[in-house]
Each structure stands twice: as structure tokens, then as C-alpha cells.
Amino acid sequence: MCAPSFLRTVLTRSFDDGGTVMATQETAIDGRRDAVPKVEKFDTIVIGGGQAGLAIGYYLKKDGRSFVILDANEQIGGSWRTRTWNSLRLFTPARFDGLPGWPFPAPGWSYPTARETADYLEAYAARFDLPIRTETPVSRLARDGDRYAVKCGERRLEADCVVVATGFYGKPSVPDFASELDPRIVQMHSSDYRDPSQLRPGGVLLVGAGNSGADIGMEVSATHRTWLSGRDKGEVPIRIESRKARFVVPILWFIASRVLTVKTPIGRKVRPHVLEDGAPLIRVKSKDLLAAGVERVAKTVGARDGLPVLEDGRVIDVANVIWCTGFRQDFSWIDVPVFGEDSEPMHERGVASEPGLYFLGLDFLYAFTSENVGGVGRDARHIAKHIASGS
Numbered sequence: 001m002c003a004p005s006f007l008r009t010v011l012t013r014s015f016d017d018g019g020t021v022m023a024t025q026e027t028a029i030d031g032r033r034d035a036v037p038k039v040e041k042f043d044t045i046v047i048g049g050g051q052a053g054l055a056i057g058y059y060l061k062k063d064g065r066s067f068v069i070l071d072a073n074e075q076i077g078g079s080w081r082t083r084t085w086n087s088l089r090l091f092t093p094a095r096f097d098g099l100p101g102w103p104f105p106a107p108g109w110s111y112p113t114a115r116e117t118a119d120y121l122e123a124y125a126a127r128f129d130l131p132i133r134t135e136t137p138v139s140r141l142a143r144d145g146d147r148y149a150v151k152c153g154e155r156r157l158e159a160d161c162v163v164v165a166t167g168f169y170g171k172p173s174v175p176d177f178a179s180e181l182d183p184r185i186v187q188m189h190s191s192d193y194r195d196p197s198q199l200r201p202g203g204v205l206l207v208g209a210g211n212s213g214a215d216i217g218m219e220v221s222a223t224h225r226t227w228l229s230g231r232d233k234g235e236v237p238i239r240i241e242s243r244k245a246r247f248v249v250p251i252l253w254f255i256a257s258r259v260l261t262v263k264t265p266i267g268r269k270v271r272p273h274v275l276e277d278g279a280p281l282i283r284v285k286s287k288d289l290l291a292a293g294v295e296r297v298a299k300t301v302g303a304r305d306g307l308p309v310l311e312d313g314r315v316i317d318v319a320n321v322i323w324c325t326g327f328r329q330d331f332s333w334i335d336v337p338v339f340g341e342d343s344e345p346m347h348e349r350g351v352a353s354e355p356g357l358y359f360l361g362l363d364f365l366y367a368f369t370s371e372n373v374g375g376v377g378r379d380a381r382h383i384a385k386h387i388a389s390g391s
């Protein structure tokens with residue numbers, strides 16, 4: 001390569017990540033650098049450093065592999081730090097919120113907050129010295145011969161294996177008619193809701209009657225007239241923080257992690273319903289909503305004169321709308337023929353149809369608990385074994 005005279009070419013090795021910088025990196029003596037993008041090579045690249053990325057990182061580290069975890073966020077903590085409301089507490093007790101190698105550091109029957117969970121993830125990465133790079137969004141994943149090429153900014157990384165662990169908060173899912181609502185109505189998706197101070201005085205319509213809608217409904221109803229719109233999805237028949245739950249929750253966890261899997265007929269029967277409809281209400285019960293003055297109404301189907309319209313024709317005059325309508329996966333940056341007709345990745349227990357490619361943390365990837373903090377470790381171990389086998 002012909003370099004200008006003020007450049008010096010250096011070949012460096014990236015010791016901190018265990019990867020190797022294979023291409024020449026031109027470093028300017030006067031401080032200017034990177035005339036050509038650096039190419040770093042690893043055995044495995046993990047994209048996403050939430051609980052799923054950290055869990056697979058734990059096993060890759062244990063197996064002594066060269067790998068790196070890339071995460072778009074500024075700080076470790078996955079979506080727990082960036083995409084949830086301030087008062088969120090987990091539905092799963094701390095005893096079922098541990099990642100491999102280190103249980104959640106809280107009393108087993110306490111229910112951690114989102115913030116505590118994010119802090120646990122950050123401490124977990126430090127404890128196992130996982131090679132994670134924050135503020136590193138991946139914009140493209142493609143095949144290059146028999147390896148994978150990952151693009152983040154100007155950098156290019158290559159690996160034999162890639163684990164996609166980017167979570168299910170790809171893109172907030174909001175109906176098109178949201179744009180027809182009066183601009184004076186404050187609108188936000190549940191992942192942007194933090195606390196009631198974001199709302200205007202006046203009524204709040206929560207669109208989507210799942211757990212997010214019910215939890216946020218309980219909070220905002222203290223200060224605003226509140227409507228919860230959508231089909232009743234039923235509820236778990238116990239109070240998760242009661243003493244009785246200490247007997248029942250372990251049984252439910254066993255069923256959710258061992259019985260409801262893609263390996264059992266009942267698991268395969270339940271899976272499409274879980275993917276389509278989500279879970280029943282877990283912490284909040286219908287009678288709590290009633291007592292808090294939350295009015296349950298039909299599904300929201302459109303807009304009329306700038307106001308939301310329900311399936312039964314009723315128009316709700318509100319000042320605020322919170323879309324608790326879930327998320328759409330966003331894999332548009334993956335340029336590998338691994339998606340089926342339904343646009344979902346084709347995989348078996350996270351092992352994709354394209355050799356060397358893996359998905360982790362997907363909803364019901366293997367079991368009902370696959371996307372849970374305490375459930376992702378088992379799927380991670382399975383994928384790590386597959387990577388180690390070299391098949």
C-alpha cells in the first residue's frame with residue numbers, strides 16, 4: 001500500500017478483546033488516522049449486550065473463545081435502562097432473575113426494579129470481564145465468503161460466528177391512524193413513557209390491555225381519568241407478591257421453562273398464542289383496575305375528528321394516548337437469507353439455517369421463559385455448545 005509520507009503503518013493487536021486487527025491500520029504521526037478502515041477478526045461476534053448478549057458472553061469466555069459484544073447503548077443494562085418506565089418492577093422474583101454463574105444479588109422473593117436489573121447486568125459484565133463495546137450500533141451484517149462481516153460506523157469486524165442478541169424492542173409498533181390524532185394530544189409509545197409528568201392534564205387512553213397497559217394504567221389513574229382499551233387477556237390467578245405465591249410461582253416457572261417448550265406438544269400448541277397475544281395480566285388484576293377507576297373499553301380502531309375511535313363506535317375525548325401496542329422486530333440490517341415468508345428468522349433453538357449464525361433472546365425461542373432474565377441462560381448454553389462443536 002502506498003502511504004503518504006506523514007503516515008506510519010502499524011500492525012496492532014487488540015489485546016483487550018482477544019481479537020486480531022488483521023488489516024493494516026494507518027496511524028498518522030500528526031494524529032490523523034484510519035486512512036483505511038480497520039478490520040478486526042474474531043471467532044464470534046455477539047450483537048447486543050443486554051441479558052442475552054451477556055449470557056452467551058459468559059459461556060464464550062468460559063470456553064476461551066475470541067469474541068466481542070457490540071452494543072448500541074451508552075451504558076450496559078440492555079433495554080432495562082432505556083426502554084421502560086421508572087416505576088417498573090419485574091414480574092419474576094429475584095430467585096428467577098439470575099444469569100449463568102451469578103444469581104441476582106437481592107433477596108430471592110423480592111421483585112427487582114428495571115434500574116436494579118440494569119445495574120445487575122452492568123455488574124455482571126464487569127464481574128466476568130466480558131469484552132463489551134458500548135455505543136457501537138451495528139448497521140449491517142452480511143456474509144463474506146465463509147465468514148460474516150459486521151459493519152459499525154467506519155469499522156468492519158469479521159467472524160466465523162455471529163450471535164444476534166438484539167432483543168425484541170426493535171421498533172415500537174404503533175397503528176398508522178396515530179398520525180390522524182389531533183396534534184394537541186400527547187402521544188407516546190410505552191417504551192418512551194417514564195412517569196406521569198410527561199402527560200398533559202386531562203384523560204389518558206392506554207391502547208393495548210396487556211401487562212404494560214395495565215401497569216401504566218394503575219400509575220396514571222392516580223392523577224388522570226384513564227381508559228384501558230383492548231381485549232381482556234385474562235390474569236394469573238394469584239397475587240405474585242403474596243406468601244401463597246412462594247408455593248405457586250416455582251410451579252409456574254417449572255411449567256413455563258420445562259413444559260412449555262418447542263419440544264412438547266402442549267408447548268407447540270401454546271407458542272403461537274403467546275407470540276400473537278402476549279401473556280395474561282401478571283401483577284395487576286382486573287379488580288385493581290376497577291378499584292383504581294380505570295375504565296376498560298373496546299379495542300381502538302381508528303381516529304375521527306382527531307380523536308380515537310373504539311371498535312364499538314365510541315369516541316374517547318382524551319388529552320393523552322399511550323400506545324401499549326408492543327414491538328416489531330427490526331432485522332432490516334441483516335443481509336443474510338435467513339428469514340422465512342413470515343419475515344421471522346429461520347432457526348432451531350436459536351441455531352439459524354445459515355451456518356455460524358445464531359439468534360438469542362427471541363420470544364419463545366425455545367421455551368416460554370426464553371426471553372426472561374432467568375430463562376435466557378439455558379438457550380445461551382445451548383448455542384455456546386453448538387459454536388464449540390464447530391458444526
Ligand SMILES: Cc1cc2nc3c(=O)[nH]c(=O)nc-3n(C[C@H](O)[C@H](O)[C@H](O)COP(=O)(O)OP(=O)(O)OC[C@H]3O[C@@H](n4cnc5c(N)ncnc54)[C@H](O)[C@@H]3O)c2cc1C
Nearest residue numbers: 048050051052072078079090091092138166167361372373
Ligand atoms: C415491559 C416489560 C416487562 C418485562 N418484565 C420482565 C420480567 O419481569 N421478568 C423477565 O424475566 N423478563 C421481563 N421482560 C422481558 C425481557 O426480560 C426483556 O425484554 C429483556 O430486556 C430482553 O433482553 P435482551 O438481552 O434479549 O434484549 P435487550 O434488553 O433489549 O438488549 C438488547 C441490546 O441490544 C442492543 N442493540 C439492539 N440493536 C442493536 C444493533 N443493531 N447494534 C448493536 N446493538 C444493538 C440494544 O442497545 C440493547 O442493549 C419484560 C419486558 C418488557 C417489555
